[in-house]
Amino acid sequence: MTITSLIFLLWFLPITLAIYYLVDDKIKEIVLLGISIAFYAICSADFILQFIIALLLIVAIGRAMNREENVIVRRILLIAGILLCIAVLGYYKYTNFGISIINGIIGSNFPIRDLAMPLGISFFTFKAISYLADIYTGKIELSENPIKDLLYLSFFGHIQAGPIARYNEMRCVWEEEAITKFECFSSGVFRFVLGFVKKVMVADILAKVVNEIFATDFSGYSALYAWLGAICFSLQLFVDFSGYSDMAVGLSRMFGYACMENFDYPYMTESVGGFWRRWHISLSNWFRDYVYIPLGGSRTDKKWKIYFNLLAVWVLTGIWHGAAWNFIIWGLLYFVAIAFERLTGIPKKINSKPLKMVYRLLTLLFINFEWVIFRYEGTFGGLQYIKRMLWCAPNKIADSRSLFLISEYWIFILCAVIMSVPVVPFIKKKCEKNSIGFKLYNIVSAVLLMMLFVFALSFVISGQNNPFAYANF
C-alpha cells in the first residue's frame, strides 16, 4: 500500500481520519501513533517487529540521554544510538554493495544476499539521528509523554519518503496558529490532492518516456532521444518527489500537524549550491546540521578543511541515495561544482544579467547531466549517455521515435515545466488583487483540481500508477 493506492484513499485514510477526529483531543497522539504503526504493518509487515523495537530503543536512549546529566554518559548514549541507527541502515542497504566491493578487490566470491529493505529505512534513520543529536545538544525540549517522540519517528505521512522533519517541527497547528481545525484540515486535503494529481497524472506518465529511453541500448540513440530522456527524467523526478512531499504536507495538516516544505522551485535556481537549498530541503538541512557543521563547517581557519567538510557531505549524500558507484560519482560531481562556486564566488560575482542567465542555463545543464548519472545504473553508464547527448554522428541528431514521443507526451512535459516554475503563485497573486478575480480563481482551481483528481483516480484504477521514485532510497 502506498499513499497513492486505492485502498489507502478509500479505506485507510478515511477510516483513520474518522477515528482520529472522533476521539478526544487528549488521546489523539496515541491514536495517530497506532495508525502509523498499523500503516507500517500493512506496508512492510515483515519488518514491523524490528520497526517497533527500533522505535522503542531510540526513544529509550533519547529519554535516558535527556535525563542524564553526566556529559560522558550522554556522549556514550549518543554514540550508541547513532551507531545502532547506522548499523541497521548499513546492514540492509549497504551489505551487498560492500560484498561486491570486497569481491572486486580480493577476487573472492562471497554471495550477494537477498535482502529486502524495510520501508523508509533511510528516512527513518536520519530522523532518528536528528532526534538523538538534538537531545544531546539540547536543541529540543522533550515533553513528559514519550508518545510524541514515538509519533515523530513513525508518523505514517513521512515514513515512506520524508520529509526528514525535525522533532521541533512536529507541532500541532491548531494549538499554535490562529486557524480552525477545518481550515487546517482543508488546507491539508487541498495539498494532498494536488500532490496526488502531480504524481499520478504527470510524473507517472513521464515515467513512460523515461523508462523506455533508459532501457534502450544507448548505442542506438540519437542525440534528441538522449536529451528527451534526460529532460523528462529531470522533470519526472521533481514532479514525483515534490508530489509526494505535497501529499506528506497534506497528510500532516489533515491530522493537525505542521510539516516543513521540501521543495522551493529548485529548477529556478541561479547556482548549483542554490539548487540544494531548494531541492529536498530537509535532506540538505540534515547534512548541514549533522555532518557539515559538526565537522567544522565554514568556520575554520584552514581553507582545505572547508572543502574536506564539503567532500564528506557530498560523498555521504551520494551514498545515502543508493549503494552503487553511480551515486558516489553523482555526489562527487556536486562537490566539485559547489567547491568551484565557493572558490570563484560565481555566480554572486557576476554582475552582467546575460552572463548570469548563461550561468543559470549552465547550472540547469549540469543538474540535468547529474540526474542522468543518478538514473543510469552502472558505474560509467551515465557518462556514456551524456557523451551521446553531446556528440553524435550527423545522421543521429534526431530520429522519428523521439519526434513521436515528443508529439505524444508534449502536454505532460509542458505541465511538468509549468509545475517547475512559480506560474500558479503568480496567477494567484494577480487574482487576489480584486475580489471577483479571487472568487474566480478559487472556483476554477477547485473544480479543475477535483476533475483532475477523478481522472488521476482513473489512472490508478486502470493499474498504471508507479511507486514513488524516492521511496527506494
Add this chain to the structure above:
Amino acid sequence: MKKNIYANKTLVTIALIVFIIVMGLKSGSLLVGEKVFSEIASGNPKVHVIEKEFIETVHNRIGFLEANSFVRSTLGLQDYYKNKGVYVMSDGYIVGVYPETSTDYEYEQTLDFKAFLDDIDVNLIYVNEPIKYVDDSCITEEFGMQSYINANTDKYLERIGEAGVTYIDLRDSLKDDGYLPKELFYRTDHHWTVSSGKWAASKMAGALNDYCGYNIDLAKFDDANYEITEYKNCWLGEQGKVVGESYVGLDDYTCIKPAYNTDYDIIDKNGGIRKGTFDDFVDESVYNTEIDVYNCPRWHYSYDMHHCINNDIANGKVLLLGDSYDVVTAPFLSLAVNEVDYLVLREYDKSFDLRQYIIDGGYDTVLVCYAQFMIGAHDDVDSANYRMFDFK
C-alpha cells in the same frame, strides 16, 4: 480573504469528503480492513493481492476505465500501454511491436521435428499465420520505432524452406486473394475473426491437397455452405479492454456454422467419445450483449474444438499444433478432414511426450500453425509461449 466561502480548499475538501464516502461505501471498503488484518495475522501478508482485488471491485470501475480511456483518446496517447504490448494506430487498430530474434532456436527445433516425422513417415507443413501488419515499416511510420516481426518470419521461413520443410505463408495468400491484413482481424483483439479462421482453414486444406495427397473439395469452404450471423458493435477484445471502449470502440462479430447437417464423434481430453455436430463446437451463450463488454466472456473463445472425427469424411488424420488463432480454424478444418486433433503446446508441461503422442495417434500429417509472434517467444523465459517450439 481567508474565510471567503468560495475558498478553493473548502470546496475541494467538501467535494472530496462526499466523493470518498460515497465511493468507499459503494465499493465495500469497510470490508477491506478485515481482509488486510487477517492477511497480516496469517504471517504471510499479501496486501497487494487485496489491493488488486479491491481495484477489480471498486464502485463504477468501468466508468473510471472509460474516463481514463476518454482522457487518453482526447490526448491521443497511442503508446501509453506499451508496457502491456499495446499500441493504438491512428485508425484505431491495436497492434503489437516485436523485437528482433535470431530464429536459431525455432529453426533447430523445426528441423529436428521434421527429421523425427520423416522417420515415422508423417507429413509436416508449417503454416505461417500473419498478424495485423505484413510490413514492419508501418510501425516505424506510425510510432517511429522498429518492429521485426515480419523480418523475423521471413528469416525463419527462408531458413526452414531451404532445409526442406514445407510451409505455406498466409501473408502470400492474403495478397493473392486481395485482402488487407487488417481485414482479417478484430481491431481490439490480436486474434483473427471467425471468417478469417474459415479462410485460413481453406488454405490449410489446399496445402493438404498440394503437399500431402489429400483430395479435399475446397468448395466446402464457400460462404454459400454456411449460416452466417452478424453481431454489430458487440464485443471488446483483450487489447481493447486494456485501452478502453471510449478510445477504440467495439468490434463486430460473425458467427459461422455449416448450413448442412454434420455428424461428429467428439473426443474429450480423457479419451471419452460422444456423438455431436458442429454446433457443439460453438457456445452461443457467449453472445450475450446484455453483459458489459469488460466482464463478458471473450467472444473469440466461443469456438472450442479439441479432437474430433468427422463421420462424413473418409480420409485424413491431422494433428494441428496451433495457438489461439486456431480456435476458429480447427473447427472449419474438421469439416474437410476425417480426424483433427488440435493441441496448443503451451498448455502442456515438459512431462508431455509429443513424439510418443504422435506415434500413438497414428496421424498422417502434422500441421504446425503459428502466429508470427511465436517466433522469438523463446527468447523470453517468462513468455507464455516459451514452449511453443519445443516439439519433444
